[in-house]
Amino acid sequence: MASENPSASEYIKHHLQNLTFGQHPDGSWGIAESSKEAADMGFWAIHLDTMGFSIGLGILFLWLFRIAAKKATAETPSGLLNFVEMMVEFVDKSVKESFHGKSKVIAPLALTIFVWIFLMNLMDLIPVDFVPRIAHDVFGLNYFKIVPTTDLNATLGMSLSVFALIIFYSISIKGFGGFIKELTLQPFNTPIMIPFNFVLEMVGLLAKPVSLALRLFGNLYAGELIFILIAILPWAAQWALSVPWAIFHILVITLQAFIFMMLTIVYLSMAHEEH
Amino acid sequence: MNINLTLIGQAISFAIFVWFCMKFVWPPIIAALEERTKKIADGLEAANRASRDLELAQEEANKTLRDSKEQAAEIIEQANKRANQMIDEAKEQVIADGKRLREAAQAEIEQDVMRAKEALRAQVSVLAYAGAEKILGATIDEKAHSEIVEQLAKEL
Numbered sequence: 001m002a003s004e005n006p007s008a009s010e011y012i013k014h015h016l017q018n019l020t021f022g023q024h025p026d027g028s029w030g031i032a033e034s035s036k037e038a039a040d041m042g043f044w045a046i047h048l049d050t051m052g053f054s055i056g057l058g059i060l061f062l063w064l065f066r067i068a069a070k071k072a073t074a075e076t077p078s079g080l081l082n083f084v085e086m087m088v089e090f091v092d093k094s095v096k097e098s099f100h101g102k103s104k105v106i107a108p109l110a111l112t113i114f115v116w117i118f119l120m121n122l123m124d125l126i127p128v129d130f131v132p133r134i135a136h137d138v139f140g141l142n143y144f145k146i147v148p149t150t151d152l153n154a155t156l157g158m159s160l161s162v163f164a165l166i167i168f169y170s171i172s173i174k175g176f177g178g179f180i181k182e183l184t185l186q187p188f189n190t191p192i193m194i195p196f197n198f199v200l201e202m203v204g205l206l207a208k209p210v211s212l213a214l215r216l217f218g219n220l221y222a223g224e225l226i227f228i229l230i231a232i233l234p235w236a237a238q239w240a241l242s243v244p245w246a247i248f249h250i251l252v253i254t255l256q257a258f259i260f261m262m263l264t265i266v267y268l269s270m271a272h273e274e275h
Numbered sequence: 276m277n278i279n280l281t282l283i284g285q286a287i288s289f290a291i292f293v294w295f296c297m298k299f300v301w302p303p304i305i306a307a308l309e310e311r312t313k314k315i316a317d318g319l320e321a322a323n324r325a326s327r328d329l330e331l332a333q334e335e336a337n338k339t340l341r342d343s344k345e346q347a348a349e350i351i352e353q354a355n356k357r358a359n360q361m362i363d364e365a366k367e368q369v370i371a372d373g374k375r376l377r378e379a380a381q382a383e384i385e386q387d388v389m390r391a392k393e394a395l396r397a398q399v400s401v402l403a404y405a406g407a408e409k410i411l412g413a414t415i416d417e418k419a420h421s422e423i424v425e426q427l428a429k430e431l
Contacts, residue, residue, distance in 0.1 A: 022279070039277055047281040054285060058292045065300040072307035074314050088304045107305075108297035116292060148285075153278060157285025 008232050015128060015228045017143045018047035018151055019135075033142060047151055049135075054148035057119040058112075065115070087115065091261070098265050101173070101272035105165070106265065113158070114261040120154070121220055121253030123147045125246055128227045149220040149256075155213040162264050163209035169271040208267050212260060219256050223249050396428040403427065 006014060013035065020038035021031050022045025031048070032038035038045065068084035077085055091111040099106055123146045135144035148154040170179045183201040184194045223245075230241045403424055 018281075020277075020279075041277075041279070043279050045277070045279045045281075046284055047279070050281050051284050051288070055288050058288060062292060062295050062300060065296070065304075069300045069303040072303045074307055074310035085304060085308060088301070089308065092305065092308075105293070105297060108301040109293050111301065112289075112293045112296045116289075151281065153281035154285045156278070157282045158289050160282070161286045161289050 011232060012225070012228050014143070015132070015145070016225075018145050019049040019141055019143045020045050021048050022046065031141070047145075047153060049143070049145050050148045050151040050154050053123060053146055054116075054120055054154055057123070057148070058116050061112070061115045061119055065111075087111065094262060095265055098262070099269040099272070101269065103169075103268075103272070106268055109165075109268075110261045110265055113264055114257050117149060117158075117216065117260050118254060118257040120148045121257060124150070124220060124223055124227070124249060124253060127242075128224070128231050147220060147224055149216055150224045152213065152217050155217040156209075158260075159209040159213035159216075162212060162267065166205075166208065166267050166271045169268060173272050208263075212263055212267075216256050216260055219252060223252055400424045400428045 017035050017038065019031065020041060021029075022038075022041035023029050024032075024037065025040050032041060032045070064080065065084055068081045071081050072085075088111060091114055092107055095107045095110050126146060131146045132144040135141040145151065167179075170182070174182065183205070184198050186197055186201060188197055226245060227242070230238055230245060233241065
């Protein structure tokens with residue numbers, strides 16, 4: 001905590017600041033001590049908390065699923081394997097329903113997106129002061145944001161990767177010419193309308209990663225913000241509000257993970273389809 | 276809220292996770308699931324086949340049982356018929372034997388009678404000769420009268 005008795009706005013701002021590591025304007029490297037310092041670091045800085053938690057959760061996901069994958073047999077499944085198989089079947093079914101091309105990447109991609117985003121969102125349910133307090137008292141870290149999906153970098157990082165896949169599949173399936181044709185000859189198939197079509201299709205194309213990233217970020221950021229606002233209230237009110245909001249939020253985090261996964265599948269299947 | 280290197284770091288870790296999932300997590304689980312699906316389908320099919328086989332076997336068993344019953348009935352009937360036949364044959368045999376024996380006995384009796392008659396006849400002729408000799412007091416030429424005597428004896 002920056003000061004012993006922060007005002008409400010200080011408290012909120014404090015909770016919305018990532019733990020940033022980068023180069024100070026004076027040339028030295030280190031962790032930013034304030035929002036301004038973090039902003040001054042520019043692009044070549046990294047959010048240690050976002051990276052740490054997202055990679056940690058990703059490894060947790062892969063570790064759990066790898067254990068299950070090693071045990072996977074055609075015999076009667078049990079325990080962890082049951083759960084993992086349920087997830088895999090769910091994702092596999094979702095992929096098969098909306099994606100009709102052949103690709104080895106899409107199903108594992110969808111599984112990774114769903115479980116990873118779900119786990120990252122799940123961090124939202126940990127009481128807002130819990131981990132930052134430990135980080136401050138034990139490690140002396142001023143800022144600590146544990147929900148990676150409330151960091152626009154994290155969601156944009158994923159959605160831009162998906163965007164790269166969309167471009168890659170569009171070009172590899174339709175050819176470069178086919179991709180350009182799709183961008184310029186739709187929806188009005190006349191040479192005069194090419195500039196208009198191009199603007200329209202480019203907006204449509206670019207809106208995909210942006211909306212993907214902003215939807216997830218916005219939902220989780222808003223959810224986090226409300227938890228922070230509730231945390232400012234007197235403790236009795238916290239109880240009354242935090243629990244219902246957390247229960248409601250369980251739905252939101254699952255839904256957002258699912259939406260991100262489904263939209264990825266849909267975008268990639270659109271990239272696979274010829275017109 | 277600044278866009279910075281975290282974005283690239285996130286994209287890289289995302290790519291690595293997807294790659295790992297694609298290489299080491301997805302294939303074994305999907306393979307196991309498919310294998311299990313196949314196994315269950317096979318099991319169901321085997322169960323169906325087995326029940327069909329059972330039905331067939333039962334039908335077969337019933338048929339065999341019915342056939343054997345029929346056969347057994349036939350054999351018993353035949354045996355009965357045969358027995359009756361044998362009894363009849365035995366009866367006929369006995370009747371025939373009896374008849375033959377009776378005939379043989381009768382023939383013997385007749386033979387005996389004939390023999391006795393012959394002997395009697397011979398003696399009668401002798402007696403007749405003797406009687407006639409005595410009556411006539413003379414010797415009768417045996418040769419001359421034997422014809423008459425024999426004729427007489429035959430009439431006896």
